[in-house]
Amino acid sequence: MTLKILDQGLLTTVQDLGRNKFQQFGVSGSGVMDEMAARIANVLIGNKENDAVLEITIIGPTIQFEHGCVIAVCGADLSATIDHQPIPLWRPIYVKEGAILRFGRPIQGCRVYLAVAGGIDVPIVMNSRSTYSRGRFGGYKGRPLQRGDVIKCSPHYSSMTNKLLSYFKKRINASSYMTVNWTIPFFFSSYVNNHHEINFIKGQQFAQFTKEAVAKFESASYTVSPNSDRMGYRMQGPALQLAAPQDLLSEAVPKGTIQVPEDGQPIVLMSDRQTIGGYPKVGYVATISMPSLAQVMPGKKLTFKRISIETAQNELIKREREFLLLKTSLALKIRGLSYATN
Structure with a gap:
């Protein structure tokens, strides 16, 4: 599965959850700026939380999908469309081969994350696929994406991803994309506006x-x-x-x-x-x-x-518990989709 960059936008880089355990050697941690949006985008489509995604800032790129695939777009509302049709955020979407993803006027927030089934497949450098542009390493050739780049995605899918693919392929019509009729609870995404x-x-x-x-x-x-x-x-x-x-x-x-x-x-x-x-x-x-x-x-x-430190710790523990419940509920929803295909 590959993505072709038709226009790079303002700043689009490959990122995961960061390059840990190398700071003592002068190596920046890098990684996504908005960890929550990236993690949710990945789990929505059956990826691992740390799979590499595209981080898109303010003015988005134009991307052509050279194969049919499952994606999720989470974070800021940058007026995303597929073949000029608006698409929803915070839910799994099946995109047909040849379809083009575009972004328009920023409405809320400034960073959006594109997760693709299997994850963005770039070399692992010091335990991470994240781009560190100042150091010119990691990600795709150590730099932001440019017009003409072709980005590979991993062909290895989880069972959840395969269930989503099976569901969508049996129901897709003449439209360039298809999505589900559910999304995540609002409080998981409300921070973008608050x-x-x-x-x-x-x-x-x-x-x-x-x-x-x-x-x-x-x-x-x-x-x-x-x-x-x-x-x-x-x-x-x-x-x-x-x-x-x-x-x-x-x-x-x-x-x-x-x-x-x-x-x-x-x-x-x-x-x-x-x-x-x-x-x-x-x-x-x-x-x-x-x-x-x-x-x-x-x-x-x-x-x-x-x-206080105690309040910060308790709030983080609470969020992680809620995130674990979200992962469980998403797994059940996707399993229910697979049963609906039988």
């Missing part, structure tokens, strides 16, 4: 900022700068000042670290972040809020809300 309040926990240097700076950070609105990218989200708003100058040693920085450079404007480190940083850290975006943050369009405003 991303104005970002939860964070205190960083190592939180107490070293002035009281006025902390009060501003927790109450004022910040605009996501147009200079933001997969490496970091630059914020524009009230400057944060330290109570006294600090001379800090560089140390490892995880995704979600909120650094404050000398100009006082916070920077949230994202998937393609550097591996170490020496700026003061006012906080860390809670893992539960990272998908929401990844969907904030440059130029939009957001606020930061401080929560």
Whole structure:
């Protein structure tokens, strides 16, 4: 199964859940910006959660399917169509051979994920298929996709994927695509539209900022700068000042670290972040809020809300339990489809 890139859009890369255990060697973790949308896209069509997907940013590509296949499109609403017919998000879709997927005006969010049955088949580099463009490795030739690229997908399907294929092939008509009449519960996708309040926990240097700076950070609105990218989200708003100058040693920085450079404007480190940083850290975006943050369009405003480590952990545990229930319910729905073909 192959995909042909007829137009590359703004920024389309191959990503999975990230390149772990190499940060000590100076290798960025990379991976998807919105982990939740990518995971759901994969499980909707029977893929493994970590299978490689296409991450599409703001202006989408034009893609031709050179073989019939099952896909899912999850995350932002970028007005996706197949052969100029609107398609739904957050559900499995069968696409006929030769059909063309296009994206139009961004309506909500800024990143959408295309999962294809079997997963995008690119070489594994340091335990991941993710693209790290700055390092020019991983993904498809170490770079964003370009017009004329032909992307291979794995031919190895799960039993769930085969059941979906069997169901669709027995029912497809003259239309270029077919989908099911169900989707995931709304609360799994609502974060794409509800991303104005970002939860964070205190960083190592939180107490070293002035009281006025902390009060501003927790109450004022910040605009996501147009200079933001997969490496970091630059914020524009009230400057944060330290109570006294600090001379800090560089140390490892995880995704979600909120650094404050000398100009006082916070920077949230994202998937393609550097591996170490020496700026003061006012906080860390809670893992539960990272998908929401990844969907904030440059130029939009957001606020930061401080929560405790315990609350952040409990919310993450709750989400993962809900996700496990979602996987189980999807398996049952797809099994029911297979029975309907008999």
